Amino acid sequence: MEAKLILEEVHEGVYGTHANGFTMARQIMRFGYYWATIEGDCINYTKKCHKCQIYGDKIHVPPSPLHVMTSPWPFSMWGMDVIGPISPKALNGHRFIFVVIDYFTKWVEAASYANVTKSDVSRFLKKEIICRYGMPERIISDNALNLNNKTIAEVCD
Template structure:
């Protein structure tokens, strides 16, 4: 097989009628299924896929330098929960509520959520007591983001009342990470 015919086969398999812009190894397998083979086929397929402009532009690549992961694990179900408030939501719900209070178990990923007009110390206390402690048992830790809505002295009293350890999450954001917004 000459190089012109091999190039036509590579083009057709990679981006022609049967093309899926597959990687080099997959392309080589597809070419063999179609009944073609040459000694440098696998290397040619890999090089062709590496040089494909569309694959390079639209490929699923991470544009952030690698950083160490910060694992938060829970040793048993329902002992460590993440807690957050979503809102204010606009427009208000039909019942006038503007906030969604959410807690998620770190071990099972179980979610409990409810809506409120306002999230106060008493609503947090009642929710934790009724929906979490009474249903799943006493929790050991609550993890929050650093937002002020649940990080204040009034809510801290709830943690003291139920003897819950409070931790703030520390999201790792590399300096070059795009943060959204107006294209900056």
């Protein structure tokens, strides 16, 4: 029982750092405590810590290929997406936010809409992106129908 209290305090107490099992065992011994299964108990405790599981590094996931997404100069590559529906609605009845972000500078252009239609997206791209910053080299979207369709392709052409 006393060992469990020590494990809790050292791992996530007032000065707890959510250290791994080996580090935690060394800290406990530095505080003057010792028992035969200290290292195994510390490792098992950290494996069961909910916060460590959620926020810890994902080092045990299978490797996957990296995709380089570099933008060679400002305003040459934009990403666009829709946020929403937002609840409750805005005072003007808008439920969605259309967001376009430059990959190089992280500059954000956004507008709110009641419904994001392909004509709204087309008008926004012409007025807020192309007229202000010039024709981008790439526009990246999640292939939603209102972001990737014939009307948007015509604007880009």
